[in-house]
Amino acid sequence: xxxxxxxxxxxxxxxxxxxxxxxxxxxxxxxxxxxxxxxxxxxxxxxxxxxxxxxxxxxxxxxxxxxxxxxxxxxxxxxxxxxxxxxxxxxxxxxxxxxxxxxxxxxxxxxxxxxxxxxxxxxxxxxxxxxxxxxxxxxxxxxxxxxxxxxxxxxxxxxxxxxxxxxxxxxxxxxxxxxxxxxxxxxxxxxxxxxxxxxxxxxxxxxxxxxxxxxxxxxxxxxxxxxxxxxxxxxxxxxxxxxxxxxxxxxxxxxxxx
Ligand SMILES: [Zn+2]
Numbered sequence: 001x002x003x004x005x006x007x008x009x010x011x012x013x014x015x016x017x018x019x020x021x022x023x024x025x026x027x028x029x030x031x032x033x034x035x036x037x038x039x040x041x042x043x044x045x046x047x048x049x050x051x052x053x054x055x056x057x058x059x060x061x062x063x064x065x066x067x068x069x070x071x072x073x074x075x076x077x078x079x080x081x082x083x084x085x086x087x088x089x090x091x092x093x094x095x096x097x098x099x100x101x102x103x104x105x106x107x108x109x110x111x112x113x114x115x116x117x118x119x120x121x122x123x124x125x126x127x128x129x130x131x132x133x134x135x136x137x138x139x140x141x142x143x144x145x146x147x148x149x150x151x152x153x154x155x156x157x158x159x160x161x162x163x164x165x166x167x168x169x170x171x172x173x174x175x176x177x178x179x180x181x182x183x184x185x186x187x188x189x190x191x192x193x194x195x196x197x198x199x200x201x202x203x204x205x206x207x208x209x210x211x212x213x214x215x216x217x218x219x220x221x222x223x224x225x226x227x228x229x230x231x232x233x234x235x236x237x238x239x240x241x242x243x244x245x246x247x248x249x250x251x252x253x254x255x256x257x258x
Contacts, residue, residue, distance in 0.1 A: 001051040001195040003202075003248060003258050006095050008046060008061025009086025011112055012039040017082070017208070017220040029220020030081045041085065042209075042251045044112045046092050047202050048099065051193050052175040055100040057092060057123075058191055058202045059107055059250060060116030064091035073118075078111045078143045093119035105170070105178070107204025108188045109135045110221070111145050113250065118148070126170065128180055129153040131187025134223070141221065154178050154189065163190075163234040164227070181206050183228040184219060190235075200258060201238055202248045206231050209252040213239065 015022045015038070016029040046059040065073045066084035074084070089095070093116065104120065106127040107113060117125060132151060135142040156178070159167035166180040170191075177192040184205040191202045205221075206228070207213040213235040218228055239247050245258050 001049065001193050001198070001200065001245075001258070003050075003193065003200055003246065003256075004048040005248065005255050005257055006046050006048055006061065006092050007043050007090065007255065008092050008095075008116060009066070009084060009090045010041045010043045011062075012041055012083040012085060013081070014038075014220065015040050017042070019208075019212075019217045020220045020222070021217065039083070043253060044084075045248075045250050045252070046113075046116065047248050048092075048096060048101075049176075049193055049202075051195055052171075052173060054171060054175060055102050056176065057096070057101050057104045058248075059113040059204065060104060060120070061092050062086050062090075062112060063115040063118045064094060065118060066115060073115065074111055074145070075143045077140060078145070082112055084112070084115075091119055092116045105176070105189075105191055106131070106151070107190070107202065107206075107250065108185045109142055109146060110185070110205065111143060113204065114145050114149065118145075125149070125151050126154055126178075127151045128156070128178075128187035128189055130180065130182065131185060131189070134186035154180075156180050163231055181227070181231050182224055183231045184221060184223060186223050188223070190231075197243050198245050199241075199243060200245045200248065201235065203235055204250050207235050207247065207249045209249050210247070210254060212249065213247065 046061040104125040156166040170176040
């Protein structure tokens with residue numbers, strides 16, 4: 001397997017986004033009542049995976065549209081909470097120009113993960129049915145970015161080894177497994193990429209960055225805090241497995257490539 005980290009710029013957010021313990025106010029991650037000059041800049045990443053016969057993009061990062069029309073693209077609320085920063089050539093569609101992409105797998109549907117989907121056409125894109133339902137319900141968090149996009153839903157089955165009892169062998173050839181993780185959002189998904197005995201995990205915002213699972217730091221936006229704690233402990237356990245080649249987080253400062 002090969003996994004290449006693609007950084008699609010960054011986002012200016014409250015420091016409560018990666019670590020909710022920095023503030024007491026539950027919704028501090030929105031940046032409300034905080035000075036914009038105190039925002040921190042965190043990278044926005046997606047991952048290009050080659051495994052077996054598959055060429056896959058996991059998440060899509062920011063669209064190239066955010067360079068010119070960020071407010072129109074995101075709407076004021078999402079723009080206010082997570083202002084995009086992206087230089088010329090940094091969008092996933094630009095960095096992967098000419099590379100094959102057979103499928104796009106979404107860890108969840110927050111704006112900094114699905115924005116880049118608007119730069120791709122006719123590529124099968126997967127998410128969980130739980131995430132689609134949650135995005136419909138939580139309009140403030142998800143905004144209008146899912147409009148015009150179509151998704152295949154992942155067919156989960158019961159699995160006692162999965163962190164929350166549900167997994168899917170996405171292509172039926174044991175190269176990519178999806179785990180449902182109701183943590184950061186109701187339908188968040190972790191992808192396990194498998195090559196022989198070796199594996200890597202792409203965890204999205206389950207583990208916003210390496211310190212999240214090393215130190216058990218909870219991110220700002222949460223669907224279920226207890227589930228998130230359980231999930232971070234599970235990821236840490238997986239990282240200690242000698243066959244684990246890497247844990248890929250969407251907002252880590254490390255540029256991990258394997
Ligand atoms: Zn994110």
